[in-house]
Amino acid sequence: MSKTPQAIRGTQDIFGPDAEAFAFVVETFERVRKLYRFRRVEMPVFEKTEVFARSIGETTDIVSKEMYSFEDRGGESLTLRPEFTAGIARAYLSNGWQQHAPVKLATHGPLFRYERPQKGRYRQFHQIDAEIIGAAEPQADVELLAMADQIIRELGIDGVTLHLNTLGDGDSREAWRAALVEHFRAVKDELSEDSQERLEKNPLRILDSKDRRDMAFVADAPKIDDFLTDEARGFFDAVTSGLDAAGVKWTRAESLVRGLDYYRHTAFEFIPDEGSEAAGKLGSQSTILGGGRYDGLMEGLGGAPTPAVGWAAGIERLAMLVEPAIEQTELVFLPDEESDKLPCVQLIRVLRESGISCDMAFRKPSRKDYDKAKKAGSYRAIAVGKIADEFLTIRIRDLNIDSAPKVRGRLREALEARFHVVENKATREFRIFNR
């Protein structure tokens, strides 16, 4: 412990089943986003600090105390990205992606936030992210949410529900906000300490409070529905009827607000149902996917008004809910003789090229390798020998045969493409000759 450097607090080294789960989430995301025709984008991991400060909101916790910011050698303030949306918006403006509008974009990678680590929360964490930029139509919201829903379902995650709300357009949101401030200010002294502070910084957040003292006042607080313009209401109705048509289950969450300044209209989170297995696995960091419409963001970065919707989901959180099928080694080669290793290398190459997963130890083969291969979950071993003048004789031996896929036919086919093969079904041996 003394001299070996430790990993930075809040970062993690992921290996084994956790790493497989992580990869499964990313692979599923990549597969589904292609079905929905979202285009892959890559952006820098760091940006000028102002990119985030101007778009996320100066007063948010993310900007005011959670950013990893530093000066580069030129004295410029840079920041490790705490989220994707701001960087994507910047890229959209600086590269003139308006020409492609409306664009459906997808990306994934690491994000950085200086927070106290806990379950499902890390200082370097990872998200999958999807955005539709340049579309003001509610159909874009539907498209985006339909993909989110399908990804979660294809990950095999149950007991998670889409919570949906509208914050209205800019005017609706401001009027509602003002009414909420008025409502809560009247009872300020009876609110929790946290909510008294929220009243100044982020009054919408009071609606989310877990403190019992706030509940009563939240219950009779002004509702967004009373402040929606006809247009905003029509927009929300179009989103919900679109979701119904797409077969996406959702529930109205009147008090769901998103923390960041740029959200308008649609706001949503996928949250595990109370008491579900998923809720138990996640602990208190329960939102696995969140997002909304951010029609005001581009202007904050000096661009023309540009409508957009997006979401992000925590890969670590999704990975906690996922149980990917473990892919085991199909064939483990266990040559007795050192001199058989090279022929095995040649065979393995041929088999792998035909899609059979194979492995062989690097070191001098030991009788214990057979035991190890079985414990590691490999399906079959290949015993190797040489009877006479053939290239090699291999014999299939079952290890974990119960769940193993059929391989004999594929093995024979792959070998015959390159060698002359004589199969003995009784002994399960293949005598392999050069052609």
Next chain:
RNA sequence: GCGAUCGUAGCUCAGUUGGUUAGAGCGCCGGUUUGUGGUACCGGAGGUCGCGGGUUCGAACCCCGUCGAUCGCCCCA
């Protein structure tokens, strides 16, 4: 930023009110046995008990600090 719990072999942990050379299982290495090479047994290596300081004749154990982990608050994915 606030609070709670916890740091003993590579991993999971035990260690009795403070008392000699700190233990187990798994894993690792070696050997014997077994044999359609999948078993069983024997042995071995490996820890300055997170780090620093204090109390004591004596600290893994008590006290303080520090670093880290875990969980919760805040906030968020």
